[in-house]
Amino acid sequence: xxxxxxxxxxxxxxxxxxxxxxxxxxxxxxxxxxxxxxxxxxxxxxxxxxxxxxxxxxxxxxxxxxxxxxxxxxxxxxxxxxxxxxxxxxxxxxxxxxxxxxxxxxxxxxxxxxxxxxxxxxxxxxxxxxxxxxxxxxxxxxxxxxxxxxxxxxxxxxxxxxxxxxxxxxxxxxxxxxxxxxxxxxxxxxxxxxxxxxxxxxxxxxxxxxxxxxxxxxxxxxxxxxxxxxxxxxxxxxxxxxxxxxxxxxxxxxxxxxxxxxxxxxxxxxxxxxxxxxxxxxxxxxxxxxxxxxxxxxxxxxxxxxxxxxxxxxxxxxxxxxxxxxxxxxxxxxxxxxxxxxxxxxxxxxxxxxxxxxxxxxxxxxxxxxxxxxxxxxxxxxxxxxxxxxxxxxxxxxxxxxxxxxxxxxxxxxxxxxxxxxxxxxxxxxxxxxxxxxxxxxxxxxxxxxxxxxxxxxxxxxxxxxxxxxxxxxxxxxxxxxxxxxxxxxxxxxxxxxxxxxxxxxxxxxxxxxxxxxxxxxxxxxxxxxxxxxxxxxxxxxxxxxxxxxxxxxxxxxxxxxxxxxxxxxxx
Numbered sequence: 001x002x003x004x005x006x007x008x009x010x011x012x013x014x015x016x017x018x019x020x021x022x023x024x025x026x027x028x029x030x031x032x033x034x035x036x037x038x039x040x041x042x043x044x045x046x047x048x049x050x051x052x053x054x055x056x057x058x059x060x061x062x063x064x065x066x067x068x069x070x071x072x073x074x075x076x077x078x079x080x081x082x083x084x085x086x087x088x089x090x091x092x093x094x095x096x097x098x099x100x101x102x103x104x105x106x107x108x109x110x111x112x113x114x115x116x117x118x119x120x121x122x123x124x125x126x127x128x129x130x131x132x133x134x135x136x137x138x139x140x141x142x143x144x145x146x147x148x149x150x151x152x153x154x155x156x157x158x159x160x161x162x163x164x165x166x167x168x169x170x171x172x173x174x175x176x177x178x179x180x181x182x183x184x185x186x187x188x189x190x191x192x193x194x195x196x197x198x199x200x201x202x203x204x205x206x207x208x209x210x211x212x213x214x215x216x217x218x219x220x221x222x223x224x225x226x227x228x229x230x231x232x233x234x235x236x237x238x239x240x241x242x243x244x245x246x247x248x249x250x251x252x253x254x255x256x257x258x259x260x261x262x263x264x265x266x267x268x269x270x271x272x273x274x275x276x277x278x279x280x281x282x283x284x285x286x287x288x289x290x291x292x293x294x295x296x297x298x299x300x301x302x303x304x305x306x307x308x309x310x311x312x313x314x315x316x317x318x319x320x321x322x323x324x325x326x327x328x329x330x331x332x333x334x335x336x337x338x339x340x341x342x343x344x345x346x347x348x349x350x351x352x353x354x355x356x357x358x359x360x361x362x363x364x365x366x367x368x369x370x371x372x373x374x375x376x377x378x379x380x381x382x383x384x385x386x387x388x389x390x391x392x393x394x395x396x397x398x399x400x401x402x403x404x405x406x407x408x409x410x411x412x413x414x415x416x417x418x419x420x421x422x423x424x425x426x427x428x429x430x431x432x433x434x435x436x437x438x439x440x441x442x443x444x445x446x447x448x449x450x451x452x453x454x455x456x457x458x459x460x461x462x463x464x465x466x467x468x469x470x471x472x473x474x475x476x477x478x479x480x481x482x483x484x485x486x487x488x489x490x491x492x493x494x495x496x497x498x499x500x501x502x503x504x505x506x507x508x509x510x511x512x513x514x515x516x517x518x519x520x521x522x523x524x525x526x527x528x529x530x531x532x533x534x535x536x537x538x539x540x541x542x543x544x545x546x547x548x549x550x551x552x553x554x555x556x557x558x559x560x561x562x563x564x565x566x567x568x569x570x571x572x
Contacts, residue, residue, distance in 0.1 A: 004090025007223040011091050011099050014219020017212045018102040022049050022109060024208030028272075029113040031202030032265065032318040034194070036398025037117045038409035044121070048109040048128050049102075055132035056104045061097060064137035070148035072138050086145065088222035099219070103163055106216075107136050110167030113318030114175045118182075118395050121403040123388045130378045131170060139166055139367045153356065154363035155335060155344045157236075158220040160280030160328040161367055168325025169371040172314065177379045178389055180315030182396060191309050194317070199264065206268045213240055213275045217282045232283050232343065239282045240275065243294035247274025250298025258302070266302055272323045273301035277331030281339060284347075289338030296334065297327045329364045336360035455522045455565045457552035460529055462517045463491065464537050464545035469515045475536045476519065479528060483568070485518040512543065520552055522565050 026045040030038045058077050065086045066073025074081060079097060087096055108131045115124070141147040143154065143162040156162050185191055196202060217240045223229045251270035255263035277297035278290055285293070304322035308314045314321065336357030339347035346352030382388050389395075394402030400409060464472060469486070476484065491514050521529060530547055537545050557567040 002090065003092055004223070004225050006225050007088060007090040008092060008095050010219055010224045011088070011095050011222055014215040015095075015099040015102050017215025017219070018099075018106060019049070021102075021106055021209055021212040021216065022046070024205045024212060025106075025109050025112070026205065027201045027208065028205030029116060029318050031198040031200065031205060032113065032196035033116045034398070035197040035408070035410065036400055038197075038400060039404050039406040040121065040399035041112065041116060042409070043404060044112040044124055044128075045109050047125055048112065049105040051125060051128045052105040052108050052132035053101055055129050056101050056137070057097075059133045060104060060137040061100065062137075063134070064100070064140040065145045066141075067146070068141075070146075070151065071141075072147075073141050073145055090225065091222060096222070099222070103159060103216075104132050104136050104140075107159075107163045107167040108132055110164065110320055110324045111171045111174055112320075114171035114316045114320040115178055116317045117399065118178055118390055119174075119399075120387055120390050121399070122386060123382045126382055126386075127170075127174070127378060131167075131375075135170070135371055135374050135378075136163075136166055139370055142367065143363070149359075149363040149366060152359045152362065153345060154359050155284060155339070155356075156280045156332055156363070157283045157343075158217045158279045160276060160278075160331040160335075161364055163328075164276045164279065164324040165328035165332070165364065165367065166371050168321055168323070168328055169368055170375045171316070172321045172325055173372055173375045174379055175314050175316055175321065177376075177383060178315075180313065181317070182392060184315045185313065189313065191313075196265065196317075202265065203268055206271050210244055210271055210275065213244075213279075217279055221283070235286075236282045238287065239278055239285060239290035242287055242290040243278035243282075243297070244271045244274040246291050246294030247271060247277070247298035247301070250295045251302055254299055254302055263302075266305070266319075269305075269319045269323055270298045270301050273297040273327040276324055277327045277334070279328075280332040281335030281344075284335055284339040284342065284344045286338075286340050289334075289340070292338060293331055293334050296330060300330060301327060329368065332364050333357070333360050457520055457522050457555055457564075457568075458526045459550040459552045460519045460521060460526065460533075461548040461550070462519075462533055462537075462545060463489070463514050463548075464517070465543060466513055466515050468537050468545075469517070471536050472517065472533060475532050476517075476529070479532060480524050481519055481521060481529070483519065487516045487518075489514050489516045514545070520555060520568060522568055 022045055026042050029045065030041045033041060057079060059075065061079050062076030062081065063073045065083055066076050066081060067085055068074040079093070083093055083096075087093060108128050111127065111131075112124070140162050142149045143156050144150065181194065183192060184194060214237055217236050218233055221229050221233050221236065224233060247270040248267055251267045251273075252262045255261070255266050274294040274297045277293045278285075281289065281293070301319070301322050304326045305316075305319050308316055308321055316322070335344075335347065336359070337347045337349050339345065339352065339356060340350050341347075341352060345356040348354060348357045379388060390399060390402065400406040462472065466488075473484070490512065492512055519529070526549065530549070533547055554563055555565075555567040556563050560567075
């Protein structure tokens with residue numbers, strides 16, 4: 001066999017882009033979940049690829065692409081057989097193998113987000129091996145390996161069904177068997193919004209996935225050595241981008257009407273929904289078809305998230321079931337309506353009749369039933385052996401600690417508890433005995449408060465809008481106040497904050513971001529501080545803030561040991 005450099009390079013570049021989708025999934029899932037589970041999310045996405053790679057090499061590839069039967073391929077450990085019947089023109093076996101390996105890992109990693117924050121890591125690793133060894137390869141054989149539904153004329157260009165719906169079905173079954181996270185539903189079954197901890201992570205993850213999707217879909221032409229392939233690749237790129245963009249616009253408008261505000265997280269998920277939906281038919285539809293698929297997925301992802309959250313009571317922290325399972329299935333079926341007939345049989349709306357649509361429906365339903373049955377057996381077997389769900393105490397504390405011994409994924413940005421043991425006595429700071437030493441050459445005065453002739457100390461605590469902090473700080477410094485402690489807080493007064501929604505569920509906390517400024521004064525008149533603060537903070541609207549005044553018994557400067565008035569002074 002003579003190899004084509006351009007085709008091989010195209011496939012390998014596509015494989016690299018699809019591999020990088022693991023980074024996108026990692027960031028997206030971590031951002032949409034709580035900080036205490038970040039390390040666990042990152043580990044699961046890493047191991048999906050690392051477990052899936054040898055599993056697919058040992059068993060999966062042969063079952064998927066071997067020339068066995070219409071149901072499954074061949075048992076070919078370590079890929080030693082002849083696959084010339086399935087290889088793209090001019091592409092070596094191992095180039096095609098790595099391209100298919102990264103697709104397998106993508107399907108496996110979809111489940112991570114839906115089962116996040118309450119799954120045992122060991123159980124998840126077993127599932128990851130199962131999908132790469134058995135589940136994905138057999139259904140993949142039906143679609144891409146010459147299996148029975150491909151013989152019927154089923155079309156799934158890059159994996160709306162073969163990759164995304166398969167992962168989405170596994171996510172659905174897994175999340176159902178696991179049950180919801182602790183605190184997700186109240187005693188009446190009403191869902192509570194559990195906010196993700198880092199929207200920036202999630203947004204970056206979505207942009208990475210969008211970028212890599214050009215490799216996911218585009219490189220599925222598996223060649224660029226003919227005018228027809230070049231033309232198809234251009235159409236695939238355009239349709240892929242169009243569907244994602246239109247889905248975002250649709251969701252933005254839909255949530256704006258539905259929730260009175262455009263939902264950020266839902267709109268970002270809509271991009272993925274559009275990408276998943278167009279993946280099956282990106283080569284077969286025109287721009288109009290891509291627009292319609294994007295619009296349908298943009299509305300469907302919102303309604304689907306609400307359905308699973310409020311009706312089905314299936315807790316999916318990242319919306320993976322709606323994005324991958326629902327939109328993957330719908331996108332595949334819509335190909336049977338909008339295919340133009342250029343690369344496939346024409347769809348129903350383009351004069352092709354009902355046949356192609358029927359085949360698409362049969363393919364989707366068949367794969368869904370097979371995957372649902374097998375993954376149910378896998379998850380139940382895990383549940384009744386080593387256990388599928390983490391203990392309640394571990395879930396509350398966060399899986400980073402219980403599963404990985406990781407105190408926090410953000411050690412550089414947060415306080416980490418001291419976990420030193422008795423064996424590490426030499427590294428533990430020793431408490432100073434006797435009198436506390438003070439700085440040299442500093443006259444120290446110890447002045448008990450409220451004695452006759454001693455200054456009075458007053459603590460003033462101001463809670464105000466973040467937008468007014470700078471002008472307040474400037475006004476306080478003009479009064480002679482040089483020391484203050486500032487904290488970002490959440491709170492509400494009688495107004496109970498503004499109603500907020502997260503994925504269609506109202507956030508019950510009803511807390512608004514505020515700034516809390518704490519000052520202790522002695523020489524500066526308290527009344528002057530109060531009047532100045534009132535002047536700079538007043539707008540006449542609810543939420544201007546509160547001022548609290550306390551008596552302070554004493555002030556002690558730790559470094560010097562000074563007490564009373566002198567401890568408040570910056571000049572030493």
